[in-house]
Amino acid sequence: MANANQNNPRKEVTYALVGVVVFLVLVLIVALSGYFRPGGHNPAVAANDEVNSSNSAEATAQQAPEPIVSVRDEPIEPIVVEAVAEPKKVALGKMLWFDTRLSKSGTLSCNSCHDLAKGGTDNIPTSVGYNWAEGPINSPTVLNSRYSLAQFWDGRAKDLMEQAGGPIENPLEMASSHEFVVKVLNSIPEYKALFHEAFANEDDINIDQVTSAIALFEETLVTPNSRFDQWLGGDDESITAQELKGYQLFKDSGCVACHNGSAVGGGSFQKFGVFDKYTTQNLAEGRYAVTGNDDDKHLFKVPTLRNIDLTYPYFHDGQVDSLADAVNIMGKIQLNRDFTSEETADIVAFLKTLTGDQPQIKLPKLPPSNENTPKPVPFEKQS
Amino acid sequence: MANANQNNPRKEVTYALVGVVVFLVLVLIVALSGYFRPGGHNPAVAANDEVNSSNSAEATAQQAPEPIVSVRDEPIEPIVVEAVAEPKKVALGKMLWFDTRLSKSGTLSCNSCHDLAKGGTDNIPTSVGYNWAEGPINSPTVLNSRYSLAQFWDGRAKDLMEQAGGPIENPLEMASSHEFVVKVLNSIPEYKALFHEAFANEDDINIDQVTSAIALFEETLVTPNSRFDQWLGGDDESITAQELKGYQLFKDSGCVACHNGSAVGGGSFQKFGVFDKYTTQNLAEGRYAVTGNDDDKHLFKVPTLRNIDLTYPYFHDGQVDSLADAVNIMGKIQLNRDFTSEETADIVAFLKTLTGDQPQIKLPKLPPSNENTPKPVPFEKQS
Numbered sequence: 001m002a003n004a005n006q007n008n009p010r011k012e013v014t015y016a017l018v019g020v021v022v023f024l025v026l027v028l029i030v031a032l033s034g035y036f037r038p039g040g041h042n043p044a045v046a047a048n049d050e051v052n053s054s055n056s057a058e059a060t061a062q063q064a065p066e067p068i069v070s071v072r073d074e075p076i077e078p079i080v081v082e083a084v085a086e087p088k089k090v091a092l093g094k095m096l097w098f099d100t101r102l103s104k105s106g107t108l109s110c111n112s113c114h115d116l117a118k119g120g121t122d123n124i125p126t127s128v129g130y131n132w133a134e135g136p137i138n139s140p141t142v143l144n145s146r147y148s149l150a151q152f153w154d155g156r157a158k159d160l161m162e163q164a165g166g167p168i169e170n171p172l173e174m175a176s177s178h179e180f181v182v183k184v185l186n187s188i189p190e191y192k193a194l195f196h197e198a199f200a201n202e203d204d205i206n207i208d209q210v211t212s213a214i215a216l217f218e219e220t221l222v223t224p225n226s227r228f229d230q231w232l233g234g235d236d237e238s239i240t241a242q243e244l245k246g247y248q249l250f251k252d253s254g255c256v257a258c259h260n261g262s263a264v265g266g267g268s269f270q271k272f273g274v275f276d277k278y279t280t281q282n283l284a285e286g287r288y289a290v291t292g293n294d295d296d297k298h299l300f301k302v303p304t305l306r307n308i309d310l311t312y313p314y315f316h317d318g319q320v321d322s323l324a325d326a327v328n329i330m331g332k333i334q335l336n337r338d339f340t341s342e343e344t345a346d347i348v349a350f351l352k353t354l355t356g357d358q359p360q361i362k363l364p365k366l367p368p369s370n371e372n373t374p375k376p377v378p379f380e381k382q383s
Numbered sequence: 384m385a386n387a388n389q390n391n392p393r394k395e396v397t398y399a400l401v402g403v404v405v406f407l408v409l410v411l412i413v414a415l416s417g418y419f420r421p422g423g424h425n426p427a428v429a430a431n432d433e434v435n436s437s438n439s440a441e442a443t444a445q446q447a448p449e450p451i452v453s454v455r456d457e458p459i460e461p462i463v464v465e466a467v468a469e470p471k472k473v474a475l476g477k478m479l480w481f482d483t484r485l486s487k488s489g490t491l492s493c494n495s496c497h498d499l500a501k502g503g504t505d506n507i508p509t510s511v512g513y514n515w516a517e518g519p520i521n522s523p524t525v526l527n528s529r530y531s532l533a534q535f536w537d538g539r540a541k542d543l544m545e546q547a548g549g550p551i552e553n554p555l556e557m558a559s560s561h562e563f564v565v566k567v568l569n570s571i572p573e574y575k576a577l578f579h580e581a582f583a584n585e586d587d588i589n590i591d592q593v594t595s596a597i598a599l600f601e602e603t604l605v606t607p608n609s610r611f612d613q614w615l616g617g618d619d620e621s622i623t624a625q626e627l628k629g630y631q632l633f634k635d636s637g638c639v640a641c642h643n644g645s646a647v648g649g650g651s652f653q654k655f656g657v658f659d660k661y662t663t664q665n666l667a668e669g670r671y672a673v674t675g676n677d678d679d680k681h682l683f684k685v686p687t688l689r690n691i692d693l694t695y696p697y698f699h700d701g702q703v704d705s706l707a708d709a710v711n712i713m714g715k716i717q718l719n720r721d722f723t724s725e726e727t728a729d730i731v732a733f734l735k736t737l738t739g740d741q742p743q744i745k746l747p748k749l750p751p752s753n754e755n756t757p758k759p760v761p762f763e764k765q766s
Binding site: 105112 | 481482483488489490495498499500501502505506507508509510511514515517692693695704705741743744745746747748749751752754758759761762
């Protein structure tokens, strides 16, 4: 029989052919089995599905387009989305972000004043807190806040983690206490398990873990791929001639001296009212409240101009509704310049090109309280 | 040359082999090109991506598992998810659901009191409205509300569309007016375009369109695939022996007489306090407030028990935090029965099997207001 094979070259080749066909069919089967398994085909999509289903942040990184690298020599840099380094903490941070049990009343969450459906703001002059308290200052957007040199208008928190602890205890905001919040979270087994996993220990949940998870979630809240960023990347068609003219004026008139970098702001404290006073009922002390230096009176952190079309009303007191009015006021009191109405319109047109891709947020499912969970106090009972 | 080929069978077979290999390689290339195109591999995932990216409802239908059909003869039916019939209206309804501009203050949305991260409720006894007003009654869950015979605890709205108009104008809730809300929406070009497309006309937006879009979104908010539904579908392993015992007792003791159907409730009005009075500071009139019939005093719509583990606190006044306490009270005053602590635990265990898959909600991006948009009034200024 061995001889028969050796003596028949046609049969030999046919055997080889059958072998090759069987091999290729097997390759096809393996390929297609992955192909028809939902999410099994594309590593990026699969990873993202998983992150989403485990209540994680939307992992902007995975969904983001190719990072834009500026090909122009400009004082504004495109936003580059970084990979989420600690997805479990970010996922937990997102749950805490939406959890109203961080407030005394059980009705206010981080998202109440920094609404991710509305550019990370509440779009009112000053926020509504516990018992309908009126906040002292406008809620700045959380979007791209990671690029700020410090947090709050007066920079009193050095970073997002330090910031996150503030509103929880502020009696005009969430009006709770760190102690109460930690008791609530420790009473909920699902939260404990998620904290243990994210922080790789079996300790009781503490407030530093809470604020660090929230801060890590906030760090993912960036808005890449604005039309202006596309222009920085070399796409001449992504902004109009008027928008480009507005940008030129924005540079030439000096706005860019403070509004620059990735966030188009957030990099320094500046005096509000250089050439003229800003007239407001709410002339906060600004940076002075932190440092006590007379030189710091009415200095505020320069706000980001990213997504400025979404983050009205404007300024620390939220007293200006129109972007055109805001541009005119800034020209007058900061630069001693009266823009013509055409110039103002050009700058406004440019500013609207700074709206980027908003974070894709899938609402988390919050684990329920139980009989051991301290109860919220929505209404103070009269004694 | 033709002859040479005909005379060499080995060459002939080699040619055939090359042809087959080229063909199979081409098949592989076509297969893999689809494979590596994001979303291009799986029609279901692709469709869902598209729905999400166009701000639509999460189209629970697309993500839902195979519908469960009951194989058991039981008074409770599994939830069957229907395809979204009008996705454009549903997408619009989702935006309106999260839009705080439906409230006078600009801070309250439908989601404030029916939080989709928390079982469609606010988890406090009575809700917080404009100017920190205390609502008169517990906010019922929006989840599976489509299965109710009418809306509100007293059934005063015949359907979800009629219900949706109520809280907008209620001075203790959103405290706005239909007129104001319609003015706000008509001032926003993105909203106008979406309404025109969804309702296939170029008319100004009217309140009926607003409430019908919200109602259509709410109709998608169902929670299929609970462990109990899996058991109804024939999976004996999906619930434990204790949970099954609890269900038997739930039937045998008479709970199921009112808590039945797809929503395990919602199908009738019943007197609260048949054998004994319910003691509360908030003994609302119930159905009597709608009909004026003496027989309807203290009749309430039977609430759904779906997701009851998430929708605490319980009863129309939200005065009961613990599910065990709620079961005991119901046994006593509705059925004249004192459950043993073991019986109560069994029923509670059964009730927790009714938590289903929560709707997958991607937060919408709300279009910004502009200079023509009427402003919210978060704080009443003292005159």
